[in-house]
Structure formats: C-alpha cells, structure tokens
Amino acid sequence: MVASIEDVARKAGVSIATVSRALRGLPDVAATTRDRVLSAASELNYVASPFAARLASGRTATIGLVVPFVNKWFFGEVIDTVESALRKAGFDLLLYNLGDADGRARFFELMPVRKRVDALLVASLVLTDEEFDQLTALDRPVGLLGLPRPGFLSSRIDDDASSRLAVQHLVSLGHRRIGLIGGDADDPMRFTPPLHRRDGYRAALADAGIEWRPELEVLGYFTPEGGAAAAERMLALPDPPTAFFAESDEMAYGALRTFRRSGLRVPEDVAIIGFDDQPLSEFFDLSTVHQPVAEQALDITLRLLATITGSTEADGGDAVLETEVVVRGSTDASRSVI
Amino acid sequence: MVASIEDVARKAGVSIATVSRALRGLPDVAATTRDRVLSAASELNYVASPFAARLASGRTATIGLVVPFVNKWFFGEVIDTVESALRKAGFDLLLYNLGDADGRARFFELMPVRKRVDALLVASLVLTDEEFDQLTALDRPVGLLGLPRPGFLSSRIDDDASSRLAVQHLVSLGHRRIGLIGGDADDPMRFTPPLHRRDGYRAALADAGIEWRPELEVLGYFTPEGGAAAAERMLALPDPPTAFFAESDEMAYGALRTFRRSGLRVPEDVAIIGFDDQPLSEFFDLSTVHQPVAEQALDITLRLLATITGSTEADGGDAVLETEVVVRGSTDASRSVI
DNA sequence: CTGTTAGCGCTTTCAA
DNA sequence: TTGAAAGCGCTAACAG
Secondary structure: OOOOHHHHHHHHOOOHHHHHHHHOOOOOOOHHHHHHHHHHHHHOOOOOOHHHHHHHHOOOOEEEEEEOOOOOHHHHHHHHHHHHHHHHOOOEEEEEEOOOHHHHHHHHHHOOOOOOOOEEEEEOEOOOHHHHHHHHHOOOOEEEEOOOOOOOEEEEEOHHHHHHHHHHHHHHOOOOOEEEEEOOOOOOOOEHHHHHHHHHHHHHHHHOOOOOOHHHEEEOOOOHHHHHHHHHHHHOOOOOOOEEEEOOHHHHHHHHHHHHHOOOOOOOOOEEEOOEOOHHHHHOOOEEEEOOHHHHHHHHHHHHHHHHOOOOOOOOOEEEEOOEEEOOOOOOHHHOOO | OOOOHHHHHHHHOOOHHHHHHHHHOOOOOOHHHHHHHHHHHHHOOOOOOHHHHHHHHOOOOEEEEEEOOOOOHHHHHHHHHHHHHHHHOOOEEEEEEOOOHHHHHHHHHHOOOOOOOOEEEEEOEOOOHHHHHHHHHOOOOEEEEOOOOOOOEEEEEOHHHHHHHHHHHHHHOOOOOEEEEEOOOOOOOOEHHHHHHHHHHHHHHHHOOOOOOHHHEEEOOOOHHHHHHHHHHHHOOOOOOOEEEEOOHHHHHHHHHHHHHOOOOOOOOOEEEOOEOOHHHHHOOOEEEEOOHHHHHHHHHHHHHHHHOOOOOOOOOEEEEOOEEEOOOOOOHHHOOO
C-alpha cells in the first residue's frame, strides 16, 4: 500500500516528527538525519497526505480563483498564469466559475471556499457591498483583479485612461463621429471593463470638444455577434460614425465583418480600434489597446502568496499596470499588413 | 470564531456523530433531530471542514483535471463543463495545466495528484505507455477525453471518420487537389487530434481515388499564424489546391486571411473546411466539423463520478459521440451568409 | 435512532 | 537536534 509518514520514520530509524521536519526543510535537523529521511521517503515513494497536513497545520496551501467565465480569452490567460504561479509555489488552485447570475448568487450565498483556501483571487467582477462583506467575512486575504478597493490587494489596468487614449487615437486621425460598441454596465454579471471603458470614451469626446450622442453608444455584449449587430445599427444612422471604439477585440471582430459585408474599406471608409490585444487581433490587423493580462495575474498572485506566507514586506495595495495603444491597419492604412 | 461540529452538537443538544449524519443527509436520523441540527448549523453558519472530512473518510471529493493548455477554446469548454458538473455534485476541481513538454514531464514524474483526488480526468493527450503506467499506479479511476484505452473510461469523437467526412464533402463538390493544414503528430505535447484527423484526410483521398501528394500536407501548428503560412505555402505550388481541410478552425481562420490577401474568392477560387465548430466559425462563415465538446466533457465527468460513488452500474468503457459536417459559405456559396 | 470511541496522517508544542 | 504526545475536526464502526 501507499506509504505513510510512519513507514518513512521506521525505515529511517527516526520519529515521525523528525520526518516531518526533514521533509519540509525545517532547520534544526542534522544533515545526516535529513539525508536518511529523504532517501527513505524516496525509496518508499512517499508523499505527505495534503489533507492530514492541512488539518494539522490549519494552512490549506490552496488559493481559490473566482472567474465570471472561463472560456473567454482574458480569463483563459488569467487561469493559465495563476495556475502555473501557484503550482510553482506548491499551492493548489481551486477554480470557481460563476457562469451566470445564478451561479454568482449561489457563490456569494454559500461561500463554498470557506475553510478550504488560504486566500481568494477574484477576477474582473464589479462587486456589491454585500459581496465585499462576504469576502471580508472569510477572514482571508483577498486579491482583486481589475478593480481597487480599500483593504484588498488589487492589480489592474486603468480602463478609463486606456480607453481615452484609444479614442484620442481616432480623434487624432481626424474622426469626429465615433461610435462606441460597449458592454452592458448594468449586466447582472457586471464585470469591470464596461463601466470604465465607457467613461474613457466619453471623456475623450469631451476632451476633443465632440458632442456626445447617445445613439452612438450601442451594446455589443462582448461577443462578435453583438459587435456585428451594434456596428450595423450605427451604420444605418443618417449620419453614421466614421470610426468605432469597441470595448473588446471580440466585438471589434464582429464589427469588421459588418464592414466587409457592407463593402466598406477599412480604414479608408471606416476605422475601428478594439481593446485587449488578443492574439487573433494582430492577425486581423486590428488596432487595439494592449493590456498585460498575464502580468496583472502574476502580480496579484505573487503578492497574495507573499501575504499568506508572511514573507518580507508583503506589498499590499493597488497596482496599476501600463497599457499601450497598438496601431494597426484597422485605423491606419500605412500600418496595414493585410 | 468559526464554528466546529462540536459547537453545532452542543447547540442542537446531540452528539457530534448525529450532527455529522444529519448534515450529510444519512438515513436513520429522526426528522425532528435533523431539523434541530440543521437549524443549529445554519444559525452558527457552520460548514464542515473539508480536510477533516477527507482525512477521516478517505474520500477527497476532488477530481483532478489535466489539460495540455487552458487558453484554447476546446479546453476552455472542457474546463467550464467539468467545473460546473463537479460543483453540482459537491466535488472540487483541481486543475493541472501541463503547458509545455517540461510541464508534462514534471507532472508525470511527480504525479502531484497523488493522495489528493478521487479520480483523474485527462484531456486530449496521446500518452506513452509509461505515462499510462503512472496513471494506473494512482490506483484511482481515470477518465480519458479524446482517446480510448482498455481499462480506462473514455469519451471522444471519431476524429478519423469525421475528418473523412469533411474531406468527402470537398470531394463531393468536385475538388481533386485538396490540401491538408495539419497539426504535428510528433509534437512533444502530442495531443490527440493531429494523428487521426490526418488519417481521415488520407483515407478520404484514397476512397476517392485521389493520389496522395506529400507537398499538400503542411503543418499549421494549430494556430491562425500557422494556418496562414501553411495555406500560403501550398498556394505557391505550381499546381495549388482548390480546397483545404484544416484540422482546426483556428488554422482555417489563418488560411482565410491568406486567401483574402491573395485576392482569392471563397469558395469560388478556393474552398476550405475546418474542424471543431468554434463559435467564431459560424461568424466567419467557415464550413467545419461540429464536435460536441461540452457533451463529451459532461459524459466522461458524470461517468467518472458514477464510478467513484459506486452508483448503479457505472457505465464504463468508451463512448463515441457524433459529429456533423456543417456546411457554410467557405465551401458552398449557396450557404453563404456573408 | 443515537452516543461513544477510535482513528485518519499529519504538525506542533514541550521536554529531553 | 530529536522524540513523545496532544491535537486538528471530522467519519465510521460498534454498542445500546
């Protein structure tokens, strides 16, 4: 059968306490003793039972990651990054996918992470005060991806300022009628981008002295289909936009199809800039705002780990990472690679 | 502080054993007792410590999911489906992302799932005999997604037959020079599709009495960039293909861009069919092979759960789910929606 | 139907 | 530097 700590102790001729110490690399174990334990353990192909260790120590060596969706590019990147950082640190990842409003409600009602994680990482959710209270009640460090909150660690970009730059790019090209293909800021799954990216759009218009027109803000629901429909609707206006800002690349892909169907040349007849810089975007020659997704995820994960392990000056607070407008052929013909 | 089973027992005026039984819904608990326990538990906001329960019972209520990548559409769907099925069944999901050849080697060397899962689900990996041995040594039920193996549960599609149908579709349209944009069957991360999809392609050619030409099989590495380059290379041949079969939709997206750049009309000048039927494909009017990803993932997850819980006739063995050729505008102009 | 009790396999004092 | 022993918070016989 599978070996227990007692088997190792017997084989090494020491007590189980010593085995425990040696295997965890604690100090105050004689080098020779440690070697004896290590080789006994490896001969027996021993690994400690994580559950026994967790029960005894009170540490779970597990971090919960809460995402609203898993099969969107952004969250795929996040999961990928967090998983590998945790693995490297010897931590397990417990994934919670909210999926929809029901799943979200259930999560915050039951708090299934209770008693099973050392810390929690919440990605891109605009939380209500009640939800924040639930998180606080966990009495565990909580990291936030995408928005700051006093008392929580966070890592994010400045969606507002970044969107502003994107729209300013369009303005600098001479565009005055600029449509917004947005997310729903009031969606029950409320996640962070829609709110601030819309604000940035409006601010950029104001900066440029361009009148804000409500009919130039259409929901695209963060899907290509939605983006296509939104573009279609705005192109049908008597005075259609000459340029679009899409709050996500995926919506921009949809808009691009609409342009193609309408026989419009990009960027001559209509320009578009997205947000995210997904890999596919370079490919579709889409101008966009590059955001460092893996970097954000890694930053918050490492700081969360530092907080847990109480390592030197755990760097609390809010980190804001840089974004960059990436100009490609969808706004600037001279950059076109198609 | 956070309540333990003893607090609940005291409050309900029963023993901890009774609390345990009542909370887990075991039979042989008087209804009134159960109610008393339940309300005591909810008043104290009690949840059992999973680690204590796992240590005592030997069951981990956790399933490990091993994927080669997380940020590809297919695996996103898989993770999504498995997570929600497990959550519903009260199980935790422990995610292992291999990432690259090193990660794969490390996983199979250390077997970090040992002592922490009741069962393992391995997605889309072509495993070596040694790797299978490692899995067997776990002495836990193992489910395979994408390939069968005696002694393991599996759920999959028939990649070979499905690819054959895809290529037959091209043949039925009159194409005789058909290029294959494939994955690398010898890639160190070897995952299942490349092997069998190529076989299907070759079989379809043979069926149709079309001579197999090695220069019409080019690697696209399962990326859009790769697909674009592969298409480019074949179009440069003296006698270029009039149609392509891409082993994944993503590679087909790349090829479509190559066609557009080359000024070729689709499907008049060149036709293409992909594989997977990702959501974006309907959108790009790409003919493809639809495969039921969520269904496969759900099927294997439920059967694995049934095996663990020893529920009635756990349905072992290999399940092969249906695929379907979806004809869109990239092969048949009459279906075009663009 | 309920309570008592002996673990589950570790970690962590405390002494030596 | 090491060992003995007391838990960690549950589950699972077993007895009643």
